[in-house]
Amino acid sequence: MDSLRIEATSCSPFIEFDGTTGALRIEGESYPENSFDFYAPVFTWLEDFLKDPAPAVVLDIGLSYLNTSSIKCLIDVLEMLDTAHGAGRDVAVRWHYDRDNDRALDMAEEFKEDVTLPFDILAR
Amino acid sequence: MKGTDLFNLQELLSRQKLLICFSGPFSHSVIEELGKAVRNHLENEQIEKSSIMDVFSVYVEQAQNVRNYTASREALGRPIPANSGIVVIAKDGDHYVVSSGNLVEAEDVPGLSASLEKLRGLDKAGLKAAYKEQTRKPRDSMGAGSGAGLGLIDMARKATRPLEYSVRAVDSRYYFFSLEVQI
Numbered sequence: 001m002d003s004l005r006i007e008a009t010s011c012s013p014f015i016e017f018d019g020t021t022g023a024l025r026i027e028g029e030s031y032p033e034n035s036f037d038f039y040a041p042v043f044t045w046l047e048d049f050l051k052d053p054a055p056a057v058v059l060d061i062g063l064s065y066l067n068t069s070s071i072k073c074l075i076d077v078l079e080m081l082d083t084a085h086g087a088g089r090d091v092a093v094r095w096h097y098d099r100d101n102d103r104a105l106d107m108a109e110e111f112k113e114d115v116t117l118p119f120d121i122l123a124r
Numbered sequence: 125m126k127g128t129d130l131f132n133l134q135e136l137l138s139r140q141k142l143l144i145c146f147s148g149p150f151s152h153s154v155i156e157e158l159g160k161a162v163r164n165h166l167e168n169e170q171i172e173k174s175s176i177m178d179v180f181s182v183y184v185e186q187a188q189n190v191r192n193y194t195a196s197r198e199a200l201g202r203p204i205p206a207n208s209g210i211v212v213i214a215k216d217g218d219h220y221v222v223s224s225g226n227l228v229e230a231e232d233v234p235g236l237s238a239s240l241e242k243l244r245g246l247d248k249a250g251l252k253a254a255y256k257e258q259t260r261k262p263r264d265s266m267g268a269g270s271g272a273g274l275g276l277i278d279m280a281r282k283a284t285r286p287l288e289y290s291v292r293a294v295d296s297r298y299y300f301f302s303l304e305v306q307i
Contacts (some may be wrong), residue, residue, distance in 0.1 A: 010160075031159075068274035068278045069274070071259070071278075102173070103173075114256075
């Protein structure tokens with residue numbers, strides 16, 4: 001499966017989803033002009049990717065700030081992964097936050113509450 | 125603009141201890157640039173990073189709300205009188221206050237007031253529950269170009285006192301809506 005790569009801008013994150021290895025990465029800040037439009041290709045890609053039972057998926061998130069419409073999109077991404085995990089797919093999430101950014105930690109904890117898949121919160 | 129008017133305007137802005145004030149067309153690039161300026165300014169103020177992020181995020185939510193509302197009326201073929209939006213950030217003692225104002229159509233006022241009254245009546249746990257409930261609504265149910273309906277709840281959660289708002293009739297079609305969030 002093809003990979004998905006979206007370069008970062010000053011208000012949208014770097015995204016790299018590798019369909020072969022199952023390594024997914026979202027990094028940066030997210031408050032684009034229209035979050036639903038921005039994340040639309042991410043949903044489409046994931047939907048395809050999650051149809052297959054393999055490979056195992058690891059999503060590394062390094063988001064230091066998200067506006068509320070980006071939060072909604074990320075919740076939906078996690079929900080898709082959680083559903084796949086519930087159906088037997090090997091899925092894990094690792095949330096990386098900067099030690100001096102309490103808000104990123106709060107945010108990570110709140111995202112974690114909504115899912116049952118393995119979700120590690122790691123300081124960096 | 126005449127010199128005396130400019131002087132009076134500047135004096136009013138200083139009296140209010142405003143860090144920034146913007147009134148005009150809210151393009152995404154304006155929102156972004158002002159946001160960066162605010163962050164740079166606050167980073168030099170020796171305040172906690174979490175407070176900087178709270179001020180920045182409440183600013184982004186308010187500015188994007190004004191912009192999204194304006195864009196949504198435009199999409200309906202009912203553009204709002206140009207440049208009627210304003211956003212300001214002020215320092216008030218130990219607190220920062222982010223405020224915005226914009227014209228809203230008269231028919232939207234009851235719904236908006238009801239949402240705000242509801243949020244004003246909720247404690248921390250109630251706000252969190254309202255937030256979680258809203259996040260579970262399907263993305264498709266949210267109108268194109270609008271947000272996720274989380275902005276006001278998120279601001280209420282970050283605020284150090286209940287959200288303050290006011291509505292004032294401008295003419296038969298429009299009200300001026302203002303929102304004040306203390307961090």
